[in-house]
Amino acid sequence: MKLTGVGASEGVAVGPAFVPATGRPEPERTSISEGEVDQELQRFRGAVEAVVGKISQTIDALRTSGDEDEAGIFEFHVEMAEDPELASAVGGRVKNLQSPEAAVLAAGEEYAADFAAMDDEYMSARADDVRDVTGQISAELMGLATSGFEALQVPSVVLAQSLAPSDTARIPKGMALAFVTAEGSRTSHVSIMARSMGIPAVVGVGPNLEEALGAKSVAVDGDNGSAITDPDEDTLARFERASEDLAEERAALDEYRHVEASTSDGRRIEVAANLGSASEAEDALEWGAEGVGLFRTEFLFMQRDELPSEDEQYEAYSAVARTFGDRPVIVRTLDVGGDKNLPGIDQIHEDNPFLGWRGIRMSLDTPRLFKPQLRAILRAAARGNVRVMFPMVADVGELRAAKQMLQEVREELEAEGTEIGEVETGVMIETPAAAVCAIELAKESAFFSVGTNDLVQYTLAADRGNERLRRLQSADHPAVLALIRQTCEAAGGAGIPVGVCGEAAGEPAMIPKLVALGVTELSMGAPAIPRAKKVVSEI
Amino acid sequence: MVERETTVGPAEGIHGRPAARIVQTAKGFSSQVVFVKGDREVNAKSVLKITGLAKKGEKLTIRAEGEDAEQAVSALDDLISADEH
Numbered sequence: 001m002k003l004t005g006v007g008a009s010e011g012v013a014v015g016p017a018f019v020p021a022t023g024r025p026e027p028e029r030t031s032i033s034e035g036e037v038d039q040e041l042q043r044f045r046g047a048v049e050a051v052v053g054k055i056s057q058t059i060d061a062l063r064t065s066g067d068e069d070e071a072g073i074f075e076f077h078v079e080m081a082e083d084p085e086l087a088s089a090v091g092g093r094v095k096n097l098q099s100p101e102a103a104v105l106a107a108g109e110e111y112a113a114d115f116a117a118m119d120d121e122y123m124s125a126r127a128d129d130v131r132d133v134t135g136q137i138s139a140e141l142m143g144l145a146t147s148g149f150e151a152l153q154v155p156s157v158v159l160a161q162s163l164a165p166s167d168t169a170r171i172p173k174g175m176a177l178a179f180v181t182a183e184g185s186r187t188s189h190v191s192i193m194a195r196s197m198g199i200p201a202v203v204g205v206g207p208n209l210e211e212a213l214g215a216k217s218v219a220v221d222g223d224n225g226s227a228i229t230d231p232d233e234d235t236l237a238r239f240e241r242a243s244e245d246l247a248e249e250r251a252a253l254d255e256y257r258h259v260e261a262s263t264s265d266g267r268r269i270e271v272a273a274n275l276g277s278a279s280e281a282e283d284a285l286e287w288g289a290e291g292v293g294l295f296r297t298e299f300l301f302m303q304r305d306e307l308p309s310e311d312e313q314y315e316a317y318s319a320v321a322r323t324f325g326d327r328p329v330i331v332r333t334l335d336v337g338g339d340k341n342l343p344g345i346d347q348i349h350e351d352n353p354f355l356g357w358r359g360i361r362m363s364l365d366t367p368r369l370f371k372p373q374l375r376a377i378l379r380a381a382a383r384g385n386v387r388v389m390f391p392m393v394a395d396v397g398e399l400r401a402a403k404q405m406l407q408e409v410r411e412e413l414e415a416e417g418t419e420i421g422e423v424e425t426g427v428m429i430e431t432p433a434a435a436v437c438a439i440e441l442a443k444e445s446a447f448f449s450v451g452t453n454d455l456v457q458y459t460l461a462a463d464r465g466n467e468r469l470r471r472l473q474s475a476d477h478p479a480v481l482a483l484i485r486q487t488c489e490a491a492g493g494a495g496i497p498v499g500v501c502g503e504a505a506g507e508p509a510m511i512p513k514l515v516a517l518g519v520t521e522l523s524m525g526a527p528a529i530p531r532a533k534k535v536v537s538e539i
Numbered sequence: 540m541v542e543r544e545t546t547v548g549p550a551e552g553i554h555g556r557p558a559a560r561i562v563q564t565a566k567g568f569s570s571q572v573v574f575v576k577g578d579r580e581v582n583a584k585s586v587l588k589i590t591g592l593a594k595k596g597e598k599l600t601i602r603a604e605g606e607d608a609e610q611a612v613s614a615l616d617d618l619i620s621a622d623e624h
Contacts, residue, residue, distance in 0.1 A: 076555045120594070123554060348550065
């Protein structure tokens with residue numbers, strides 16, 4: 001059968017189908033004999049240790065990919081696995097001759113029932129966490145796979161309802177050939193992950209996935225967003241050809257990696273990389289990045305006991321600045337929502353964190369957060385070509401206030417005799433308000449960068465994670481294009497450049513439109529750079 | 540025995556990561572530590588017991604017994620009453 005969804009990561013792949021297991025293990029034996037008690041208690045402790053070891057690996061993997069919130073949940077899982085009350089409940093049951101694999105499930109179920117009965121939705125959701133962890137310990141005791149992905153031992157196409165960061169973190173390296181999910185959009189975690197892994201993904205195929213779960217093999221076409229289960233020979237041959245073509249295309253794109261892209265009428269378009277952490281800088285250069293169009297700084301701030309020090313931030317920013325030498329590195333100041341945990345920052349529950357206290361709004365209200373970041377950026381500017389960009393700006397007053405604070409810390413640093421460099425200041429155009437006010441903003445900015453992901457979501461009033469709004473999740477919409485045009489015209493009038501640093505910057509179909517509107521810099525996930533350069537050269 | 544009343548700070552109460560942090564901190568002390576809320580008394584070193592014990596703004600009593608009881612109560616008071624973890 002054929003499944004149709006969104007082609008969220010390009011490429012084609014054919015392979016055996018893999019459906020990660022969900023559900024609870026069945027204990028093989030429920031009772032033990034008296035002579036086995038000590039030995040079984042020993043085995044229980046060993047199983048806890050093994051499960052904790054595996055969860056810790058997942059935590060490391062999540063940290064590495066910057067998923068700090070998810071990592072926090074797994075810290076909670078570690079504590080549950082090691083819980084002394086759980087151990088004593090299991091101990092009591094084993095002494096009454098229940099097998100440890102049955103005892104841990106039963107004890108877990110008691111806690112799960114308590115949690116499920118709580119009137120708070122968040123607390124009752126913790127019941128699943130307890131079942132998850134005690135199920136893992138039980139499975140470990142029986143020598144079964146403890147995570148849905150442990151049975152994934154040959155490279156396969158992964159079929160799932162959805163894939164969370166904790167799922168993708170558990171996939172053994174090299175074992176996923178492609179992802180097919182019922183839920184999701186181009187900006188879902190699974191899509192971003194597939195693009196960075198360089199494997200095809202088709203997301204949002206909907207309830208039809210249910211019927212495909214029994215398939216033996218799957219052919220996935222991430223370009224046109226379709227997947228065929230148990231393909232016949234003709235289909236297989238077609239996919240093999242497509243796969244070869246793609247390999248050839250990728251090889252052909254290699255020659256574009258390090259070219260300086262210009263349109264045929266001679267307009268130079270700078271193609272840069274978006275970075276989510278300092279460690280991605282070297283790879284980005286390899287892919288041919290001519291600079292960093294968006295250096296997200298959130299990775300430094302998440303899952304911490306205290307805010308990162310100015311020195312720590314300076315190290316991260318200057319490392320990227322040094323890697324890129326003369327090429328520009330645009331550091332975006334912190335943009336986390338009020339829904340995320342930041343140490344020492346008052347958190348208030350927000351019904352709409354995307355429309356909440358975030359980005360420049362939070363920074364301006366919290367100088368003890370903003371000033372050290374600005375100081376670190378100014379200091380890093382002495383090590384390379386560093387620029388600073390403010391997120392979520394809605395009016396010129398915010399830009400002025402941010403620049404005022406930048407000026408204050410510059411004077412402080414000068415008075416201290418600390419070495420600093422020049423930084424240009426720019427505005428991220430991601431609220432419709434910023435695009436509408438672009439003429440005013442342009443007078444006081446050195447550059448603009450259009451964040452199309454948020455600009456699309458805010459302009460079209462369409463949540464970027466809601467798969468039923470797929471039609472309204474593209475920058476190729478007249479309203480969005482009109483705002484980008486307006487932004488480019490305002491920038492042109494003031495003589496400042498406009499970049500694009502959202503998904504649209506790397507989409508071959510969008511690049512000619514963006515360039516036609518007057519965009520002169522495109523910044524994207526690094527693997528998309530060679531093709532973007534090719535597309536530009538063919539305009 | 541050392542006892543102190545504190546007010547829960549985190550917006551979503553004692554759960555998830557804050558609960559993990561509280562338990563990790565409690566485990567760092569040799570004293571026996573319990574949280575008392577109403578007629579419930581739970582082991583502060585058990586994440587399963589403390590999860591869901593109290594919501595933001597609610598009060599609970601930290602009670603510790605042992606050599607480092609004073610330090611344990613102070614450290615846990617700071618953690619539980621902080622807005623964030």
